[in-house]
Amino acid sequence: MDRVAFLLPGQGTLTGAAGAAAYRLQPSFRAAFDTWRETVRDVCGVDLAPVVDEQAAPGGWFEDTVHQQLGLLVLGHTLGRNLMDLGVTPSALLGNSIGEYTAATLAGVWSPEQAARLVHARATAMRDTEPGRMAAVTASRAELAARLGQAHPGVEVAVAGPGRTVLAGPCAAMDRLLDGDTLDGLDVRLLDVRHAFHSSAMTEAADALRAAVVAEPSQAPALRVVANSTGTWADPEHLRTPDHWARQLRGTVRLESGLTTLLDAGCDLYVELGPGTSTIGALRRHTAWDPAHTTVPFIGAEPDRAEATLLRALGTLWERGAGIDLAELAGTPRPRRRSLPVQSYDPVEPEDDGAHTAGRDASARAPQRSAEPGEGRGGLARTVERLWCAALGVNGASAGDDFLALGGESLSAVTLMGDVRRRTAATVAVADFLADPTFGNLLALVERAGEAAAPPAGTVRLRPGTGRPVFLVADSLDSTAGYQELAAALDTTRPVHGLESAQPLGSSVSHIAGRHVAALRAVQPEGPYTLGGWSFGAVVAQEAARQLTGAGQRVDVLLCLDGYAPDRKGRPVATDPAFLTAQLRLQADVLLGRGTFGAKLARAPRPRRVFLSRIRALLRHRPRPVPCPAVVLTASARPADAARIRRALALLHTSTEIRPVPGDHWSMLTAPHVGAVARETDRAIALHGHTDRTDGEPRP
Known part of the structure; x- marks a missing residue:
């Protein structure tokens, strides 16, 4: 346990009773937190009960800067100190913003009472700055x-x-x-904050903080701490000075540089001591991240899985040699001694070769027992577990392990599902997996992949319902996972199906659309059809609508979610200068790993190749008219953009409506923007697809 790093998150991560599970299950945590709570109440006049009690927080409690910072200090220090008492001594600590105060306190720079006074002074001064x-x-x-x-x-x-x-x-x-x-x-x-933290707007607050630091005696740190203001190891003496903390408040948090310092230190186990997985997520996005490393979130991002996350964290550390007494957990009775049943044996001496038993059924002699859940899946389960571990950088998997809580994300889920398909021949939709992103669900989906109950090939059930489905076409990564929140937010009784299948690299838009048309007609043989897609998916949906209407079917509405192909009068899309420039810039970002999307794809070679292939197909595509109405939801409120889109589509559809929605291209399908997108989608479906009459009933 000598290569451990503690990670302490920053303000904004504390949104509820994050410490409730630890408070219920760990008497040692409960005792330490209660001591801290008394100290903070006496020194600062703040009661931190809402950090561990779901019923104790009045409305808006967690939005207060003082509550946020004191809560994170006490929660992180209590978790960290408990681990250190169990022999888990970190070789490095990195805290983001307020997290650096927790790191310094764990390193022994201040006592808990001193740290409470300093953080209270800091947070109060920050709260009093200009909006x-x-x-x-x-x-x-x-x-x-x-x-x-x-x-x-x-x-x-x-x-x-x-x-x-x-x-x-x-x-x-x-x-x-x-x-x-x-x-x-x-x-x-x-961000949900009312002040400009870590900027020159904090100058007056930094001056007040300087005076507070001067008033508190300090000790040299006993552990290495990464400094926010430099991204390198904090100088032990400078860490005790008011200059260090004033600069930290007023200047940039150099998180990427700090993570580089941490990764270069040779740690292989990273423990996040606070709500969520924000610091683990940043670590995994770093270009130097090694999947062989292990990350351990202690609280995680899902409140309803808090106890499972905590127990998984304790189990991981126990496996690595931490002296964790599992009997200490509240509600876990100490096991009692029991006698085992007597085992019956055949009267055969050990040196006997057993020849006299030839012809007898050995299974009739052996004691029988019922199979454990999952037994008999051995080879398949081991294969899926290896793929899971490789994707997350963990050493093992159990049924309740949560992919997202362990630092996974939607793009890495796309890669994992591709690996599963190649190694097991089982096609699992990313959306189906992310609906319950646990290892147990993944294994169940793999096992069921070939069963008759599965949806038709090339389709994903995003939402159940009755009547004609709403079909949403996969994006440029061949995935419909991005539609999950939208499907859940729609106010319709109709089912929502994703059209998703692995398309060969180099496929044209026409070829991709043709495969989707075959898949959707396996679900609904006859029209009218409701069809849509986001980004590249909207372009494919337009071509699928053209193929359907060319076959004599009716499309009642085409839903284009911030995506379309401009009318070039039979010429390729690439002949539109503005469209070409935007797509070439996006390709450059992906090729060079620029921006978050480019950086993600740089770490995911297969999705990167798929994406670049789809962009090339888009630029070669020649859009042709489709006799159906189109509704374009655009993440732009500028009238000039709406006018440009209307001109680009004027001759392609019987009518074109442009409706602005909040967010931008990359965020519109996620909270908080997805609700507005769902309302506009419902409105379009109600206007154009008001009847569920079909010439042939959809198949289940």
Whole structure:
């Protein structure tokens, strides 16, 4: 256990009673937390009961900066100190923003009482600064610097992470940036904070913090701590100075550099001591990440799986040699001694070759027992487990292990399902797996892949219902997983099916659409059809609609979710200069690993090849008219964009409606934007597909 790193997350990750499971199950955690709670109540006048009690938090409690920072300090320190008492001594600590205070306290720089006073002073000073905004952007710091230039004074980089950057600034400056086109094509999420942390807006707060640090005696750290402000190891003496902490509050958190320092230190076990998996996720996005390393989230991101996540974390550390007493867990009775039943044996001496038993049925002599769940799947289960471990960098898998809680993401799920298909010949839809992303569900899906109850080949049931299905076409990664939230949010009784199958590299849009048409007609033999798709999926859906209408079928509406192919009067899409420029830029990002999407694909070679093949197919595609209405939901509210799209599609459809939706191209199908997208989709379906009459009933 000498190559362990502790990770401490930053503000915004504490959204509920994250410590409730540990408080229920671990008496040692409960006792330590209660001591901390008394200290914070006496020193700061804040009761931290909501951190461990789901019923204790009044409305808005977790939105308060003071509550957030004190809660994260106490939660992270209690978890970390408990592990250290069990012999899990970290060789390195890295905290993000407020997490660096937890790291320093675990390293012995301050006592708990001193740390509580300092964090309270820091959070109060930050809360009292002028209003500001912060936004997370899926791009590197270098790319954003090139985009921003000198055009957006006041906007600063608050956190520079691997493939993701957080910007901060005064409200007016951030509003100008977000309302303009500087960040077009990037996933931009406004953070739920009211101030511009880690920017020059924190100057007055830093001055107040400096005075608070001077007032608290400190000790040299006994453990190595990564400094936010430099991304390198903190100088032990400088870590005790007011300059260190004032600079940390006012300047950029160099998270990517800090993770580089951590990875270079030779650690192979990374334990996140706080809510969620934000730091583990950043670590896994780092270009130097080694899948052979192990990550352990102690709390995870799913409240309803908190106990399972905690027990899995304790089990992983126990396997690695931590002195964890499982009997200490509340509700786990200490096992009692029991006598085993007597085993019957044949009267055969050990040296006897057993020849006299020839012809007898050995199974009749052996004691019989019922098979355990999953027994008999041996070879298949071992294959799937190996693929699971390789994808996540873990050493084993159990039925309840959660892919997302262990640091997986949708793109790595695409890669895993591809590996499963190649190694087991079982086709599992990414959407079906992500509906319950556990190892047990994956194994069950693989086993059921060839059964009659499975949906027709090339289709995925995204949502059950009655009547004609709504068909959504796979995106440029041949996946329909991105439609899960949309399908769940739709207010319709109709079923929603994804059209998803592995398409050969080099396939044309026409060929891909033809395979999808065959799949959807296996579900619904006759029209009318409701068809749609996002991004590249919208282009394929348009071609599928053309093939259906060419075969005499009716398409009641084509739903284009921020995607379309412009009318080029029979010429390839690449002859549109603006469209060509945008697609070539996207290809360059993927080839060079720029931006979050490019960086993700750089670590996923097979999806990367698929994506580039689909972009080439798009540029070669020649859109042709389709006699059906089209509704385009565009993640742009600019009238000029709507007018441009309307002109590009004017001659391709019987009518074209352009409806703006919130978010951007990459975020519109996820919360909080997906609700509005679902409402506009429902409206389009109700207007154009108001009847469920079919010339032939859809097959189940």
